[in-house]
Amino acid sequence: MTQGADATRYGRVSILLHWLLGVALLGQIAFGFLLDEIAPRNTPSRAGVINLHKSIGIVLGLLIVARIVWRARHAVPAWPASMAAWQRGAALWWHRALYVCMLVMPLSGYIASNFSKHGLRFFGVVLKPWGPDLPQVYALFNGLHIATAFLFCALIVGHVAAALMHALIDHDGVFARMWPGLTR
Ligand code: HEM
Ligand code: HEM
Numbered sequence: 315m316t317q318g319a320d321a322t323r324y325g326r327v328s329i330l331l332h333w334l335l336g337v338a339l340l341g342q343i344a345f346g347f348l349l350d351e352i353a354p355r356n357t358p359s360r361a362g363v364i365n366l367h368k369s370i371g372i373v374l375g376l377l378i379v380a381r382i383v384w385r386a387r388h389a390v391p392a393w394p395a396s397m398a399a400w401q402r403g404a405a406l407w408w409h410r411a412l413y414v415c416m417l418v419m420p421l422s423g424y425i426a427s428n429f430s431k432h433g434l435r436f437f438g439v440v441l442k443p444w445g446p447d448l449p450q451v452y453a454l455f456n457g458l459h460i461a462t463a464f465l466f467c468a469l470i471v472g473h474v475a476a477a478l479m480h481a482l483i484d485h486d487g488v489f490a491r492m493w494p495g496l497t498r
Contacts, residue, residue, distance in 0.1 A: 321391040323491035328388065331381040332492060335374070339416070340470075342370055346463060365435040368427060372436060375420030382413060394486045408473060415466035422462060426455035 324332070345352075345367055353363035393402050427434045429451040433443040445451070481489035 321389060322487075323391055325388060326494075327384055328390075329492060329494050331377070331384060333494070335377055335381060335416075338370075338374055338377075342367070342374055343463060343467065345370070361432070368423065368434045369437045371420045371423050375417075375424065378416045378420065382417075385413075391491050394488065396484070396486050397488070405476070408469065408476070412466075412469050412473060415462055415469060418462045419459065419466060422455045422459040426452050426459060429455065 349363065349367060353359040393405075397405075424434075425445075428443040428445040429448045430443065431447040434441050477489055477492075480486055
């Protein structure tokens with residue numbers, strides 16, 4: 315995760331992936347927390363709605379891998395000189411934690427569903443589980459999925475607060491470099 319010294323803003327693809335995934339992930343998180351409202355357990359609609367959440371989650375997982383590969387191959391803009399060393403360190407580690415959550419969310423859900431007899435239907439296509447029906451393993455990964463969802467939400471709140479602080483208080487161009495079209 316190098317900080318390139320030349321670029322002053324993120325590239326178009328990085329910006330596109332950031333906002334596409336940002337909006338989609340917020341939607342998927344809301345969908346996850348509302349699953350029981352939308353389709354209560356033991357109702358006929360439950361399986362279809364859960365499988366929609368799983369299918370969207372897998373697509374998002376693939377997009378997240380694409381984003382990480384893109385990120386690893388492209389330099390990112392250097393921090394503005396006005397940013398203190400502790401702020402740079404905090405941003406770096408916060409972003410890394412966001413990437414970890416972005417990976418753990420789809421992976422934990424995917425692994426959990428392969429240790430359940432329900433398996434998963436990817437937009438209607440049955441994907442036979444590659445693991446045995448083991449409720450304890452399912453519960454472990456499902457628990458990880460749920461716990462990470464809360465950590466992810468906390469990290470996103472902090473991330474948005476920091477972004478708004480850069481935009482509205484510091485006016486240091488950090489927000490603009492991730493916003494399409496803005497230069498400052
Ligand atoms: C980026 C991708 C994903 C995000 C952000 C996400 C988010 C969430 C959230 C916020 C919840 C609610 C947690 C709670 O009950 O407190 C949830 C539940 C759930 N997710 Fe995901 N999810 C993702 C991908 C997946 C995938 C790929 C699968 C399976 C293939 C999956 C399966 C489930 C299941 C089965 C539940 C219900 C858990 C339960 O209530 O016992 N999710 N998800
Ligand atoms: C699910 C929601 C979001 C996720 C997972 C997310 C994740 C990330 C990550 C991982 C980075 C680091 C990019 C890199 O250097 O590789 C980043 C940068 C950034 N994000 Fe977000 N983001 C989300 C939502 C938002 C929102 C809603 C805003 C604005 C209010 C925002 C503003 C920014 C800005 C300004 C940067 C650039 C910071 C810099 O220059 O390093 N993000 N985001």
